[in-house]
Amino acid sequence: MVQLPRDAAVVPAVSVTVELFGNAKLLAGRREVDIAVPGFCGIQALASSLAEVVPCLVGGVVRKDEAGLMGSYVFNLNGTRFLEGGVVALKPGDRILLFSSQAGG
Amino acid sequence: MYGYHGRVTVVDLTTRAVWREPLDESVLRRFIGGIGLGTYLLYRHCPAGAAPLSGENPLIFATSPLAGSKLTTSSKFAVVTKSPLTGFIGDSLSSSYLATELKKTGSDALVVIGRAGRLTLLEVTDAGVDFLDASEMAGLSTSETEAAVKARCGEGSRVACIGPAGERGVLYASIANDGGRQAGRTGPGAVMGSKNLKAIAVRGSKPAQASDPLWLRNAARDLTRRSLGPATEKYRTMGTVANVSVFNRLGALPTRNFQQSTFDGAEMVSGEQYVQAHRVRTAHCSGCTIGCEHVMAVNDDRGRSEGRLEYESAFALGPLVGIGDPNDLLRASHACDELGMDTISAGVTLAWAMESVERGALTGDDTSGPLPRFGDAESVLALLGLISRREGVGGLLAQGSRRAAQAVGRGSDYWAMHVKGLEMPGYEPRSLKTMALGLAVSTRGACHNRSSAYEADFSARVDRLSADERRGRITADGEDYSAVMDSLTWCKFLRKAFEDFYAESAEIYERLTGWPTDSEDLRRAGERINNLKKLFNIREGWTRDDDTLPPRVLDERLPTGVAQGIGLDREDLDMMVQSYYRARGWGEDGMIPGEKVRELELGDVVDRDMSCTSSRESG
Incomplete structure (x- = not known):
């Protein structure tokens, strides 16, 4: 869990790239999108920012209330860390990967 | 008895004798069905030290208590034998109508021993077993054979x-059923061929009865609803081939014989590309509501080729051998299905050969036939045919990567990517450390399926790029869970639809059989089954040195991608293996103490003398 700094509310937004895989990529019709999110950011903020830029993902990939992802999906930061709750510190240029949560095959 | 028939049909191909043996409640409750029951029957019927391709080695088809119920994904059966690739337990699973039809013949399993005098078709019904001449089917592909038998x-x-x-004894030959499904791994097709058994036709009319059919009907409806939700979306919308682009991005896609973990051509052979450009339809196993089968077709100057495509086939006949053309990849996968070969072992063995050619370890002086090179699809397609006929260099490659490397020498065992003789699946162990452990310790050799250890690596539970001692417990728990799934039988693609897998499965089992069952009963059964598989291997010559990974994995760091620079050294692997042995309650040498055997109620099954000196060479 990332400890929020006292002045988290004034941390400027950062631009990150969401890479889309699987059905999310097919629905969006593209492989990546840029979104603006707070520098300290949870799943909800990532999902709602993504929904704003790619509204066709709402209902299938992003929850209808935009409070997170549908159960089939998961975010990963820079290919190294899966995000399943809490808050993550992001910096400009970070890449958020959007995968299916079903790993096997 | 509910849920089962309480008996096994045994067929001796040599004498044409057929008899039934009872299965009592104690056996069925301890080993459940599927993989578990098959393992029990293998231990009972396979003499210690039996050569895998001899008549002594039984070929076991085991059904399950859930097969024939209305519960989604449960139409599965296990094929269990002594593997000609590894000399250890060879267990594989397949699906669809054969599972339920076999159970309707009035037996919970079919055990085939001996060797027929000529190529034979067994016709199994509830009335009995007929031995039919199958000489005219010699050389037929799997689809041609199925059509001829019907x-x-x-x-x-x-x-x-x-x-x-x-038929020709390719050591990684598979057994096909129901339109191209395969009991693929560990070479059961070679065992079947060694028995001169071309096919088994099954037709029955006696389903097992359920103890509480009304409750089960409602449970089936609820599970169907859940199976159509987010827990299975990947499988329904794209299938396992969706893994190609994901694994590539994560630096986990084995490429060019595990020399790399990213593939420049991944996008062209990705699931997204196949679904958009090549998918013609989807299909289901019998009674399955998920429908993970995505059938792809290609059409070029070589004609039309159509078949399902799974991730493991895509990795093994694509990036692993340097092929980035979706047409070529699909043709190679379909060829394996028709010839009846495991795509993973075929691809990994070909990749070994390609690297051997590159390094000068395999030359035209060694054998005849085209020498394979990375990216050369024509040689791959030609060699698959040669392998199936064991002609020229195909005769060498038909033995699998371990034996081929032993025969060629020149240091080529270094790049023979197998564990215990079974070729490695499409999960790069250096960037998936929990999977690395699962591959090293699996009883059937390099297997992703029997532990599902990758699940931890694809989650926030662990750092997939680092090794630690928690991996032992994670892997052991994953193996026990998988053993229960593979014995009940459930398809693993349903796993995330359960809220509490053990509790729900226990209640379903109890309602089916009428036998009081709780979560701990099932979890313990999973542990028991995995221990019995290990005991079989110990009897057949397993030693601590067998639980390892290929030298390349332990010596080389990944050169590209997000996992660039990541490796797995021997000390870390040993640390994880020891943590696994501790989690299992085994000794530091991986041997199973007598008190564990007794605790798991295996004393009546295993031999008293565990110091087996049987050879594990194939016959």
Whole structure:
């Protein structure tokens, strides 16, 4: 869990790239999108920012209330860390990967 | 008895004798069905030290208590034998109508021993077993064989058969059923071929009864609803081939014989590309609501080729051998299905050969036939045919990567990517450390399926790029969970639809059989089954040195991608293996103490003398 700094509310937004895989990529019709999110950011903020830029993902990939992802999906930061709750510190240029949560095959 | 028939049918191909043996409640409750029951029957029926391709080695088809119920994904059966690739337990699973039809013949399992005098078709019904001449089917592909058997025995028959690869004894030959499904790994097709058994036709009319059918009907409806939700979306919308682009991005896609973990051509052979450009339809196993089968077709100057495509086939006949053309990849995968060969072992063995050619370890002086090179699809397609006929260099490659490397020498064992003789699946162990452990310790060799250890690596539970001692417990728990799934039988693609897998499965099992069952009963059964598999291997010559990974994995760091620079050294692997042995309650040498055998109620099954000195060479 990332400890929020006292002045988290004034941390400027950062631009990150969401890479889309699987059905999310097919629905969006593209492989990546840029979104603006707070520098300290949870799943909800990532999902709602993504929904704003790619509204066709709402209902299938992003929850209808935009409070997170549908159960089939998961975010990963820079290919190294899966995000399943809490808050993550992001910096400009970070890449958020959007995968299916079903790993096997 | 509910849920089961309480008996096994045994067929001796040498004498043409057929008899039934009882299965009592104690056995069924301890080993459940599927993989568990098959393991128990293997231990009972396979003499210690039996050569895998001898008549002594039994070929076991085991059904399960859930097969024939209305519960989604449960139409599965296990094929269990002593593997000609590894000399250890060889267990594989397949799906669809054959599972339920076999159970309707009035037995919970079919055990085939001996060797027929000529190529034979067994016709198994509830009335008995007939031995039919199958000489005219010699050399037929798997689909041709299935059609020929149905023409002879009736369209209502369900067929398990081998292709030319099994007839010729390719050590990684598979058994096909129901339109191209495969009991693929560990070489059961070679065992079937060694028995001169071309096909089994099954037709029955005696389903097992359920103790509480009304409750089960409601449970089936609820599970169907859940199976159509987010827990299975990947499988329904794209299938396992969706893994190609994901694994590539994560630096986990084995490429060019595990020299790399990213592939420049991944996008062209990705699931997204196949679904958009090549998918013609989807299909289901019998009684399955998920429908993970995505059938792809290609059409070029070589004609039309159509078949399902799974991730493991895509990795093994694509990036692993340097092929980035979706047409070529699909043709190679379909060829393996028709010839009756495991795509993973075929691809990994070909990749070994390609690197051997590159390094000068395999030359035209060694053998005849085209020498394979990375990216050369024509040589791959030609070699698959040669392998199936064991001609020229195909005769060498038909033995699998371990034996081929032993025969060639020149240091080529370094790049023979197998564990215990079974070729590695499409999960790069250096960037998936929990999976690395699962591959090293699996009883059937390099296997992703029997532990599902990758699940931890694809989650926030662990750092997939680092090793630690928690991996032992994670892997052991994953193996026990998988053993229960593979014994009940459930398809693993359903796993995330359960809220509490053990509790829900226990209640379903109890309602089916009428036997009081709780979560701990099932969890313990999973542990018992995995221990019995290990005990079989110990009897057949397993030593601590067998639980390892290929030298390349332990010596080389990944050169590209997000996992660039990541490796797995021997000390870390040993640390994880020891943590696994501790989690299992085994000794530091991986041997199972007598008190564990007794605790798991295995004393009546295993031999008192565990110091087996049997050879593990194939016959």
